[in-house]
Amino acid sequence: MLPGDPLARVLTIDLSAQRFEIAERRDLFEESLGGAGVAVRILEEECPRDADPLGPENPIVFAVGPLVGLFPLASKTVAMFKSPHTGNLGESHAGGRSATSIRLAGYGAIVIRGASPSPTYLVIDGDRVHFRDASALWGLQSSATVGRVLREREAGSGHRSILRIGPAGERRVSYAGVITETYRHFGRLGLGAVFGSKRLKAIVIVGRRSLPVADPVSYRRVYDALYEAATASPMMRKYHDLGTPMNVLPLNELGALPTRNLCEARFDGAAAISGEALAEGFLGRRLACSHCPVACIHLAALRTPHPKEPYFYKTSMLAYDYELIYALGSMLGMGDPTSLLLLMDEAEAQGLDAISTGVSLAWATEARERGLVSDQDLDGVRLAWGDGVAYRDAVRRIVSQPTDLYRALARGVDAAAAAYGGEDFALAFGGNEMAGYHTGPAGYLGFLVGARHSHLDNAGYAIDQKRLATGLPAADDAIIDEIVAEEEWRQVLASLVVCFFARGLYTPDVTRDALACAGIEANEARLREIGTETLQRKWAFKRHCGFDPASLRLPERIFETPSPSGTIDRSVVEAHLRQFAERTTATPP
Amino acid sequence: MAKRLSVIDVDRCVGCQLCIYACARREGHAGTEGARIDVRSAGGMRRGFVVIVCRACDDPPCARACTTGALVPRDGGGVRWAADQCTACGACREACPFGAIQRDSEDHPLVCVYCGTCARYCPHGVLALEEIERSDDAAR
Incomplete structure (x- = not known):
């Protein structure tokens, strides 16, 4: 590691004591590089074996690596924690501006300990950490609003990351995610619930420093070779043009696209929700993570009429990816692209992991068909394949949890099947x-x-x-x-x-x-x-x-x-x- | 003929910021500090991006605002920075309506040198280094 490289600096923030400290941990980064290698070691140090995943003793670790800020496509942050969804290893990766912001704020890792007595958001700006009151942000209906408010209120535009939770994280749905830059996610395994348990609504990280390199000439040479390879590679075109939804049609053709809770593996509505159809009908913008030329993030521009006001239209920009099209689309028999996009938008507003949400609702739909759960259990929501309105109602209820069934669904399909039966078609592995x-x-x-x-x-x-x-x-x-x-x-x-x-x-x-x-x-x-x-x-x-x-x-x-x-x-x-x-x-x- | 940077197609900007890293790399380091170009969202990424570059004005307001002669108008448009004259007062940054003058850690202005490195690393055809045409300049 070079002198002056801040990679080995670990920022530890204690939400209970409202204090922070910065430690130099060359040992971790020299032996394990960064990211997952370092995060799992910090987790070993910080997380007691019997920790309650939603207790103050469960730490959150964010770690980045040595190539972030130096080379293109080194663009991810690894989050580790004990998962409230599986009860063991919680690990989730996200891009956006999170990795570059952490690295250029001068850290290799950030650790969050304890729990705040009242809703808080953190601002990390270089060596300063601010604990800010988030009580007015708690309970906001949409995760997007949190981002909008903090974007206006805090400094560092263009050089910061804004990590936040939606209502699902506040209500500790075990697969609530953390959203960064509106369109990227620490989606899986419930980091959002851990934020919620700590009454941590958001983290703003601002970073724009320089990083040393061993030799500027060879640095430029290695950089140029990687840049040329990245922009010339078929990977670039593939992920840029259609993005991950390019997989919908080939997987459907193959008979590998799980459909209606995997009762089938081909979806008759696949063409309408394919990457090609969404690009032609809806693609409104592409985005990239910081320092990535690919720009695989695809946003659909969805224009919807106001339910009451004539000639009033709302245009929303919604990110879509293969996994969402599968989990909230084919898995639920949703062949209408507009209904599918609206359902994605609801899951996003609530701050839920889309895969776990879709698979849980697919189980619930089949369980209703088979009479394992009643309409009363479902609070009157008559789940049926392809019914987008019913699924949106159910998504909101997974968060508000008005019945025992929704309380179970808020812990995933294993928990729901354990209580209501139907394990044979509860499609989780290792709890995920x-x-x-x-x-x-x-x-x-x-x-x-x-x-x-x-x-x-x-x-x-x-x-x-x-x-x-x-x-x-x-x-x-x-x-x-x-x-x-x-x-x-x-x-x-x-x-x-x-x-x-x-x-x-x-x-x-x-x-x-x-x-x-x-x-x-x-x-x-x-x-x-x-x-x-x-x-x-x-x-x-x-x-x-x-x-x-x-x-x-x-x-x-x-x-x-x-x-x-x-x-x-x-x-x-x-x-x-x-x-x-x-x-x-x-x-x- | 003098050259300047031009944002030729801002709608294609994906916010990757490779231009910022390229500009900072000229200084012999990695990261984003020292970059003379900036990219930020236009009020959230859903609305796209704002790419902030020096447009090499014919009669630069930044140079007019500088009372110490640290920003010298360049033949054909734009300015050059004379470090030894600069008091880091910040008047030039205030004067630029685009916010195209960045600052270093000691508040000195970071002014575009019109080298085109950022444009060479823009994979999406947003930026270009162009020759300044005088008639064009007058029209704008």
């Missing part, structure tokens, strides 16, 4: 609702064994797709090694905090050269060691929280609906899971 890939056995094994139970942990679904394309068998034992190897390498990317979309650019050699510009020596072998160690630390944390891979539940539905890799065999997935469990328990923490 599934992403939109019914590709085959590797996809599901990936959800099950991923440390966050997220499709992004190891992209098992991509292994299925590769095997389909090359004619390899779907479920041989090699998929375990492939999944673990991918997840280990992704720990390196998540420690550098390079966007996973850029994984093809940041090869081990490019990464080594880029790190050398920051004065860090790390060859491929060393990087891989860091990846392995980081993943082991995550598993150790999960075990300390009582997580047991042998206890993972496999909903019958995934074995009923044929996948492109054929009908998935329960005994094969269970055998793979046993092998995986032996492997993780055999690994020392």
